[in-house]
Amino acid sequence: MSVPSRRTILALLSTACVFANSAARTQATANSSKGFSYDDVVERAKALANQPFDAESSKIPAELSKLTYDSYREIRFRRDKAFWRDGGSDYRLLPFHLGFLHDKPVQVHIINHGNAIPIPFTTGLFEYGKVPVPKGLSPALGFAGFAVTTNLNDPKIQDEVISFLGASYFRLIGRGHRYGLSARSLALDVGGKQPEEFPFMRALWVEEPSRDATDLVIYALLDSPSVAGAYRYVVSPGRETSVDVTATIIPRNDIERLGIAPLTSMFQAGEGDLTQRSDFRPEIHDSDGLMMQSGSGEWIWRPIRNPKALRISSFGDKNPRGFGLMQRDRDFGSYQDLEARYEARPGYWVTPQGDWGDGRIDLIEIPTTNEAFDNVVACWTPNKPLPSGQPAEFRYRITAVSTTWHLHSYAQAQQSFNGSDVEDGVTDGKGTKRFIVDFAGGDLAYYQSEPDRVELVATTTSGSIVSKILTFNSPLKGVRVIVDATLPDGQSAELRIFLKSRKRTLSETWTATWSVPADELLAHPPRK
Template sequence: MPASHAGELATVRGAPEPFGFELLVDKARALAAKAYAEPRVRAAETLEKIDYDAHWKIRFRPEETVMIGETAPVQFFHTGRYFKTPVRLYQVEGGQAREILYNPRYFEMPEDSPARDLPADIGFAGFRVMRGDLKTDWISFLGASYFRTDGQSRQYGQSARGLALDTGLSRPEEFPRFTDFWLAGPEKDGDTLTIYALLDSPSVAGAYKMSLRNADGEGQVIGINSRLFFRAPVERLGIAPLTSMYWYSETNRSVGLDWRPEVHDTDGLAIVTAEGERIWRPLNNPEALRTSTFLASNLKGFGLAKRDREFENYQDDGVFYDRRPSVWIEPLEPFGEGAVQLVEIPTDDEIFDNIVAYFLPKDLPEAGSEKRFHYRMHWTDRHPVETGGALTVATRVGQGGVPGQPRPADQIKVVIDFKGPALDGLTRDDGVVPVVELSRGEPINPYLLPVVGTDRWRLVFDARVADHDPIEARAYLKTDTDVLTETWLGQISHELVATPPR
């Protein structure tokens, strides 16, 4: 294989065909009217040999980078053990789409790479959009309907999906996949490119249009317009799903047998309701799979956030958990009646994504039904939601009771720190009071104080937990005339203060 093929693949394309979003919608509708066809995996035994190490050694040739429009250089991912089903890629110009045909010359491969034994038309596993210097990418699409960006601080973390189906149920989850992508230049000023995608699975086919903007130092904004056509009923439909990793933080430090103080991509779920109430739910790493549902009809937005952004709280200068992006979902057309669901899965390592959040419509699809969703995603350090109130900045738990006295075995102490403009300058004389509500029992000895030497206020209370079923808790700060903070929602259980095995 020659050492360089500078640009020689730039014009190797399939035959042109008309393309537009409405044509893609028609294609998805027609696909849903047919029985689902399971994708065929070719050369499966050879692909199985391309494990993580072998896949990493297959490098895209930078000179073969495909320029989409004027600002989006695109490179491709090779297939392998973990990405056996290829996707079709098309370049769109002037209302015409031409397929970008796979060629092994797009990649540098070691002489002993199993990839050299693959068919010459095996196809691509996915793609990524590079920055202008071609040294780093800022968004990638690889596997099922997953995609992710590196956010404002240029560090990959949580992922998004086109759609989630039956997540967290007793039966296996269904993973729709993007089978085809059409890459086009931006349609409006300020955007970087436009990506169209065809989604398919046993229950649904769909058409997606994504308008992407990457602004250095500001993160990414992605507008998503989706049209979904259902072959079969769906019990749990997850719209705008986000997937993250949460192992442990200051909230449940005892479960993390690791030298670092905290390990997580995100530390909480934020919701803004139709009425403007702000909700913060700290994440858990439960002993068993747990699904929490938050009624939020016509919500203003939701997302998984990384609020703790201090390096000292992670001490990891390899993967930089302090730089992971927060993602905010902003409906551009009302989502209607429904709820935000949070699925938390047990984990004992950082390599597993164990957190999923999405919007669940009340009106679930039946066979033959159609749905459409239009929303915007913000990938930034902090959620772009204006507030004059105070936010939760830390949640800690520990053994209940009073130091120096016998500790009750059934009590857990909860400590919540709030910080924000609504609390700035207030003192104990300003009538700030806590509101604490529990799903079982009453809070024990709740009290509130400004934290000396800081601009934080700290709420402390005990909860009596008699069994392993978690207590749902709700807390916020107020005065006689005003609510000062967002609403903290938490689950209190013995597992938060479990003693790690020795």
């Protein structure tokens, strides 16, 4: 996982990004249909992949890399220098200064009338506060990335809608959202046997928006020791901001674990995780579940947990219809955090486009005792490694959502109580565990008067289901299910639960994994 603290990066985003309310440096014009395009970025990526990786060109001056967290926060983009301020467009462009953790220079360009014009670095674009203004920095220095603001929540107010900052990370938010999880352009060897490799952006291009433009087009050139790539992002701000991504990936060599459309989030504690709480707050997380729609159309919900050890869960599929890390619980009372406001964090839903073939959705969960660091990753991993030197294209859409109710019409898992990912106790020489899940929505309210028509289906890949209980949950106008399972020593299992009425499926499938570590049962005396 990434070394930088997520609280650090969020703080830097909030301080480095400003509302653009004054004069800008460029005039907005209509985009030309000719000139610089995605094809140009692809050609640059191909040329880059044919060359050895150049680590030296990605270094910055020592005086910038030595900046501390506090000193970097002093540096802010000047309000009166926001690009496109005078052109009539609803968009503003605000570059980030290099320094501190952001030590990979990115060349930022504006595409005007088809011509890609680099933005020269100058200290005049920034306010430095108590930090001495750097001297002698080259106009070709570059930036750490940029943020884009627009009239997202109010026609009269500029709010940030997307930002590119750090490696290949980017964040997008919709109306009423606060920054939470991140998207990445590519993930390499995350959760693998060797250290994770972090690709980064060498250059970014932004098509200057016309006065009437509703979408914003961004291009990126990605690089790392193992891969080069070209990216196109079409940003559509709104209640649910979306980004259409086109990625052309060119491996320099074989990559064991290549993650497409990776999402990165944080989960420390949820409902029922009493041992993970570090203070008064009931829950601490940016996302509480992985949601999937398989290629066959099945809807699946996998609650996120803070495991005792690194855990990788894989869901094999062919041409998945969608997946995402979601924040279903939107109740402030579940978090009680006036600063973080976890209930306002968005979920990201990925909709693949075209043929993605055979592969799996990987969920990587890393133990944590600190909410400052991301510890959850979800991504698509192709079964076959991409051939070295051969371009491979992937297309998908990422949408920032507040709720998952509109994604399908079935009942959804609202909360689950199964604690840790290991056994609760021992009975008759086997590990035992109880799973409690509350379903609501869909047509469950219709069956309140005749509950016998609702059937609880529970299956396990190992061990056995000991008992099943289904009770209607009047406050939720839904159903509570209780499943007891057993598992032999040294085994792990995936449990799947869903509701049906005769041949009709009533709910999404709730799934979770648990295990009984080898020799663990010897540490627990049998219950009488």
